[in-house]
Amino acid sequence: MTYGHRHTGPRPRPARAAVVLGGLLALLCAACTGGSGGTRQPGQDEQTAEGPIVVASGLDVTGSGSVRQQLIEEWNRLHAGSEAEQAKLVELPGAADQQRSQLLGALQSGSARYDVVNLDITWIPEFAEAGLISPLTVAETGTAADDERDFIRQVHATTVWKDRSYARPFNTDVGxxxxxxxxxxxxxxxxxxxxxxxxxxxxxxxxxxxxxxxxxxxxxxxxxxxxxxxxxxxxxxxxxxxxxxxxxxxxxxxxxxxxxxxxxxxxxxxxxxxxxxxxxxxxxxxxxxxxxxxxxxxxxxxxxxxxxxxxxxxxxxxxxxxxxxxxxxxxxLGGQNLAVTSVTGDSPRAGNARALITFLTSRESERCLLDAGFAATRASVYGSTAKPCWPRVAAALRPAGDAPKAAATGEGAPQGQGPEARAAYIRLLGAALTEAVxxxxxxxxxxxxxxxxxxxxxxxxxxxxxxxxxxxxxxxxxxxxxxxx
The missing domain is CATH 3.40.190.10 (Periplasmic binding protein-like II)
Structure with a gap:
């Protein structure tokens, strides 16, 4: 499989199938707010590098034990000696259109201090045009450039607006x-x-x-x-x-x-x-x-x-x-991207916020997302040399799926399709992402x-x-x- 590079039987069981499939994120978007340029938000000059780094996100649809929260906790363990580098995940209630409205209102008014926002890929142009998120520097050469090119080309393109990258791909989706x-x-x-x-x-x-x-x-x-x-x-x-x-x-x-x-x-x-x-x-x-x-x-x-x-x-x-x-x-394509808010991007907190995004979208973290049921954004995750999920995150995750595993226990409970079928699924998922629109x-x-x-x-x-x-x-x-x- 070739990945692109970008420089910038039995009858159905009704009782079992009736298990509540909750936690879905509808991909609705309400009326947009256009505009260009950004305004300096209240309190911007007073920001310091103190923690926690606040990440605003929608709910986890996989029901896998909240892989996003587990990744935040792993980051905090790795930076236990630094209060300024501790992070906190804030999950916004409601459907996607309600989350979008909340984020727009909070960032435009300065009523909430979010350092990193997890945005639906369709929102990137709106938030960029409104000056609510900061452009990210994309390396052209060296190790950082190689890391950037590991993102699937079509997926990475969702972070770009008017030739500038405003985010890093976090989790993706495809039909x-x-x-x-x-x-x-x-x-x-x-x-x-x-x-x-x-x-x-x-x-x-x-x-x-x-x-x-x-x-x-x-x-x-x-x-x-x-x-x-x-x-x-x-x-x-x-x-x-x-x-x-x-x-x-x-x-x-x-x-x-x-x-x-x-x-x-x-x-x-x-x-x-x-x-x-x-x-x-x-x-x-x-x-x-x-x-x-x-x-x-x-x-x-x-x-x-x-x-x-x-x-x-x-x-x-x-x-x-x-x-x-x-x-x-x-x-x-579907999915979400991580961006640094403009308020934080112009503050001493920017370095820590960008470092957190780099960790959350690393090869190891992307493997955790894939194991939890999301589609990963990196080409290497779908290959034979993929790095494993962070061990403590892997131990905290239950198998992917948005129906509780407790509802499928005991004699006759489904056991999944096995590692061979799972590996085949991962290969076809990676291939589908390379040709998505x-x-x-x-x-x-x-x-x-x-x-x-x-x-x-x-x-x-x-x-x-x-x-x-x-x-x-x-x-x-x-x-x-x-x-x-």
């Missing part, structure tokens, strides 16, 4: 295809579980047709499911369909670059993908938790989901009941995703969808959004 070999085999459909046996959408559609599914009755088996509720999951699915159709909405600096004709092509691709007889009818009301439960309980044979679902399924299903592969066509890069992302969700969800719900008319309305609104109007 994957989960499927039910047991149900396919029962229908006499040959299943190749090798991770290099990539599905195409046509093959998936053919399997759905062979299964003879009846999507009119939602209680019956349905072909595939995804997250088509009116939230960020719908944006992700739409952008993936647009990318498969060759439709790009913006250039690298957030300028609108599409047209009514291009949008129609993208919308037609999406409608073909989620048409009657293919997608589970309930998908239009599904988010991450609902779609994962439908898959585990046998109401869908195929599922588009994120990497953490691999660990979650260990709690819900027997090893032979599920498998994972690359998503057909294009897959969208980004959502539009813009300081107005919050407004963009709201507009896209509104138009697309209405189209999916229409009895007789007219993609030409929908494309015309969407084109007009997107031109306004990306112009900041």
């Amino acid at each position: 994957l295809l989960y499927y039910r070999p047991d149900l396919l085999t029962r229908a006499d459909i040959a299943v190749d579980k090798q991770p290099n046996a990539n599905w195409t959408w046509d093959q998936l559609y053919a399997s759905v047709k062979t299964l003879g599914l009846n999507p009119v009755r939602s209680e019956d088996l349905s072909g595939w499911t995804s997250q088509l509720e009116r939230y960020e999951g719908l944006t992700v699915n739409t952008v993936e369909a647009f990318a498969d159709a060759g439709v790009e909405l913006t250039d690298s600096e957030g300028t609108y670059s599409s047209s009514k004709g291009e949008l129609k092509k993208g919308l037609d691709t999406l409608l073909d993908r989620v048409g009657r007889g293919r997608v589970q009818p309930a998908a239009i009301r599904s988010h991450e938790t609902k779609s994962l439960t439908d898959f585990a309980e046998g109401r869908a044979v195929f599922l588009r989901h994120w990497p953490y679902a691999y660990g979650a399924l260990e709690d819900l299903m027997d090893p032979e009941e599920y498998a994972v592969n690359r998503l057909p066509g294009k897959a969208v 980004q959502r539009p890069r813009t300081p107005y992302y919050g407004a963009f995703t709201q507009v896209l969700q509104t138009h697309v969800h209405a189209l999916l719900a229409a009895q007789r969808p007219d993609t030409a008319e929908a494309a015309g309305r969407l084109d007009k609104d997107l031109r306004d959004v990306f112009a900041g109007r």
Whole structure:
């Protein structure tokens, strides 16, 4: 596998599948605040290098024993003799759009002292344009440059806005295809579980047709499911369909670059993908938790989901009941990046904050994130010479998955797919990340995703969808959004 470099069977078990899949982070973004330049915040001149270094982050979706908190504690152990270098993790409540609003308000007003912020990758342009986070120096030569180039190229690109890097990749995400070999085999459909046996959408559609599914009755088996509720999951699915159709909405600096004709092509691709007889009818009301439960309980044979679902399924299903592969066509990147706030970046605390980020995104720390259920951001973590997770962090983590392990104990409890399958999964995850695509890069992302969700969800719900008319309305609104109007 080649990584880029960047210089800058048994029936489903409903009772088990009903385990609460909590702690999910919806990837919603509310209306954005644009603007450029930064303002000096209250108390900036008085800052000193005293601890703790405060890291603001959303909740840990993996349910793995809070790997982020464990990494902070490992840093504190390594710097036990220095009060100025101690760190503290503050987890923000609410969904992602609420967290974004909290961070914007706190950083613009100076009401909370955050030194490091863990930002959704789609927020980087907005926070950079508003002057709320500090650019990071990217080494061109030497050991530091080699370390920087170890980040997967597509993932590292999410830290960049207008040719400057504002963060370091912490954990990433990419769409994957989960499927039910047991149900396919029962229908006499040959299943190749090798991770290099990539599905195409046509093959998936053919399997759905062979299964003879009846999507009119939602209680019956349905072909595939995804997250088509009116939230960020719908944006992700739409952008993936647009990318498969060759439709790009913006250039690298957030300028609108599409047209009514291009949008129609993208919308037609999406409608073909989620048409009657293919997608589970309930998908239009599904988010991450609902779609994962439908898959585990046998109401869908195929599922588009994120990497953490691999660990979650260990709690819900027997090893032979599920498998994972690359998503057909294009897959969208997700994840979070660590940035130093502008207030701290201009203070004596900056050096300690940047050193903490370097530790949290190190090869060892990234391996801990992967072991916990996140997707790691470094190419080396997916190779045969990957450094192991910090020993004390590894000992504190329970196996990945967002359903409690205590709910899957005793005779007959799932045991996971084993080390060989796990190694194959890690290889395919690394390969998927190298070819993933980004959502539009813009300081107005919050407004963009709201507009896209509104138009697309209405189209999916229409009895007789007219993609030409929908494309015309969407084109007009997107031109306004990306112009900041």
